[in-house]
Amino acid sequence: MLFRVIDKNEIEALVRGFATSYEVVGPVKRGESYVFDEIGCDPSRLCVDYTTTLLPPKKYLLPPREVLFKFSTAQNSVQDFEQEIVPRVLFGLHACDINAINRLDKVYIDDEYDDPYYHKIRENTLIVGISCMPSEHCFCNVWGTDEVTQGYDLFLHDIGDRYLVSILSVRAAEVLTISTSAREASVQDSVDFQTRNAKFRSAFPSANNISELPMLMDAFYNDALWEELGERCLSCAACSVVCPTCHCFNIKDILSPNGEEGTRVRVWDSCCSPDFAAVAHGHNFRATAASRVRNRFYHKFLGYPSKHGDVLCTGCGRCEVACKATINPRVVIDGLQQDAIAQRNSAIDKGVARG
Amino acid sequence: MDKIIGANETEQIRRNYETLSGTELMKRNLYRPWPARITSITELTATEKLFELRLIDPEVREAFTHTAGQFVELSIFGVGEAPISISSAPSKQGFIELCVRSAGSVTGVLHDKQCGDIVGLRGPFGRGFPFEEMKGHDILLVAGGLGIAPLKSLINHIHDERHAFGNVTILYGSKNPSEVMFRSQFEMWQHRKDFNLILTVDNTEDQPWDGEVGVVTKLFNRIDIDPNNTYAAIVGPPVMYKFVIAEMRKKGLHFDRIYVSFERAMKCGIGKCGHCMVGHQYVCVDGPVFNYWEAANIQGAM
DSSP states (O other): OEEEEGGGGGGGHHHHHHHTSSSSEEEEEETTTTEEEOOOOOOHHHHHHHHBBSSSSSHHOOOOOOEEEEEEOOOOOOOOOOOOOOOEEEEEOOHHHHHHHHHHHHHHSSSSSOHHHHHHHTEEEEEEEEOOOOOOOOOHHHHTTOOOOSSEEEEEEEEEEEEEEEOOOOOOOOOHHHHSBOOOOOOOHHHHHHHHHHHHTTTTOOOOOOHHHHHHHHTTTHHHHHHHHHHEEEEEEOHHHHHHHHHOOEEEEOOOOSEEEEEEEEEEEETTTTTBBBTTTTTTTTOSSSHHHHHHHHHIIIIIIHSSSSSSSOOOOOHHOOTTTOHHOOOOOOOOEEEHHHHHHHHTTTTTTTO | OOHHHHHHHHHHHHTTTTSSSSSOOOOOOOTOOOOEEEEEEEEEEEEEEEEEEESHHHHHHHHOOOOOOEEEEEEETTTEEEEEEOOOOOOOOSOEEEEEEEOOOHHHHHHHHOTTTTTEEEESSSSSOOOHHHHHHHEEEEGGGGGHHHHHHHHHHHHTTTTGSHHHHHEESSGHHHHHHHHGHHHHHHOOSEEEEEEEEEEOOOOOOOOOEEEEEEEEEGGGGGGGEEEEEEOOOHHHHHHHHHHHHHHHGGGEEEEEEEOOOSSSSSSSTTTTEHHHHEEEHHOEEEEHHHTTTSSSTT
């Protein structure tokens, strides 16, 4: 891996360097919160020390509403849809959000079942990461997604008055070289990087041991916890909207007013929506909120990992803030682990298990 | 007039990508439906019709090959899409048969279509029955209600390569005689020596009927099965699986030689949209056909 060092005040030059050939999107302040937004050629809008944005950067790769193609109902024909691709830099993403994009890539970029829309946008998107410090809602350390080693083009590690820049792509290396006076890392830079990492790691509370989580998801599939969470769930789908890894969608036809033509679009959907698993003749395979909440976490902790290896959660904590019913990964993990301990203690008391 | 223009538009798209083969054209964008003309409509029951379709683009038509048990996404432009299992055998080339119940908005509109009308098709999707693996063995097929639609593809394919199989037993249960599909064909087959076909209805409802009466599981005491040399497949309403599998297990059939097919809300068909998720699997790409061992290991499937 290639490293270079730039001074912190060179970040504006770097942004301007990208802005000559890319749309630059980064974290900006909106009210009391942060959002990812286009910053134009104005690097001063960029808030590099932001905590977490309201919505994750997935909105740029998987737009909330995306046209798949146009059709004519009069002629029963399909017109191939040409995507308008904006070459874009997602500037200032935290490790969790880059890890989330890596997980989306595994679903949407595929030899056998490729998604041409996502693929095209992703190919034309550069990612510049930036180091962070955890907020009270961050639990990326539980999954190991507090670090990222692939999927970005540049990653800026804060080392005091400089950034140690990890470089993974030629395209970004060229912009870095042209727009800044990037230099070789010194021993001092390396030492400061290690000191900074130690400080970052110690800022997290201790992480639950999650090695048994896949087993717990199966063993406690019928646990009372799911009923309890189901009773609380409002089925509002806010969790899926703010989740950087949730990627379910629905496909709909939108007709023009005269009914002669239309567009087929895909729109964000959530497995927590009541009719998500309903089939045409009316049967709903997940009619209860409990079954939907369980399905969502089952997929994140066991379904997706069984296919792609990683857990489909990066510990960004957005759902902890968004969910009005306090249903989130940490509540589920704690709940299952407590129920497992209670079950074991109860078995010991009854003499059916040894302590 | 409209239909001719539809065909021309397809031609235009072909010209834009004339260096691509039919397979490449389809794979370029798996969300894109291809216009197909309805070439025949057969009324099967009051609610089910058999549609025969022909893809208009000749290269796409030639590249479209499927295995029994796979499905397509059928488009009615302006209404939407519905996943429909293919009823015709892979050996029937150039035409695709879909047995469709009028159940939702898309299938409702399809039922109002006439021969010559154009709809959209994309696919085929999913994993079908292991036809090659089943060769050389006895076959036991059990259908309930509309479950005969996906199974019909397998039945037709076995029929076309009948010499490659041992004994073939088909049990088909319906609610009442008026809901029996492909009735005339099956009634002829009852006299064939190379198929042991038994039809049953839950209730005759005072309609003429010379088949069996009672649920399909009651037929198991009438059939003779070599458990070490038999592949079985079941397609029907979810409630049926448990009871039929119990009968098959009593006969000694192997876990991994009993095949089932699941119906779920497959919207994208390519493992992206999440609607057909069951347990840790996507029915659209991992299924819809699973063997019983796989199905039993999917949480919430059986």
